[in-house]
Amino acid sequence: MHVPEQIPDHLDFVGRGWHPLLTRLHEQLVAVSPSYSVQQVKEKYGTLRIHLYTGMLRHLNLGNTDWPDPDQAARYKDEDDAARALVHAAEQESARTCEACGNPGVPRDRAWIKTLCDDCAGHR
Template sequence: MPDHSTAPVPQPVQIPERADTVGPGWQELLGRLHHQLRAMVPGYRLVDLGEKFGGLRVHVESVGDDGDATRTLITAAEAESMRTCEFCGAPGRVRTREDASRGWRKTVCDTCHGLWSAHHLMIVNGAVRGRPSEA
């Protein structure tokens, strides 16, 4: 049986390693959150990061932290995401395609909303992809 006592301890996954799960408009916000979390809890571990109901969702584990301070930072970042276009980072709001009463919700600015509603914009692996207009 091999001796694993000298095996390197894997570093915890943190925000930069998973930032491509959301759009580029939220990257600056995620960068700030990462630096704030590292200042408080250098070894925080990212459990989940994604978009849900139009806003950013971040879940972390932090050893040695009371949780209230990290939760406050995360809550502020999630709230900011709901005012920031996920596509471009401009001021935005949670909307549906064509402002329908139901459907997929995404935080978008007015410019990106029209393109997203027409299915000309999407986010793939953290990058905005556009579809050519259909003739």
């Protein structure tokens, strides 16, 4: 049986300050899409970017070539919509959370954009 890579397998791709946010997102995702899998977790322009396989994408990514029946397609859509809303909320929260320590932060434009608190921004 294929065990999908999920968010806990990708924590090292971003700063420790976002780990609690991602752990909470994982718990929320498991409730709406237990077998979701991660395509990518990264930081871009100072915020999280999370790309997942849920619902229909997961179905197709597993090599299924058949289109699901209408009832299953509707369940996939509901799963995809719920997962997308959770990811969007987490990405928005990351813009207010210091990637280094988890305290409140703001995007700071230097050589690259990083969301940092005043203390962590002073150390960089």
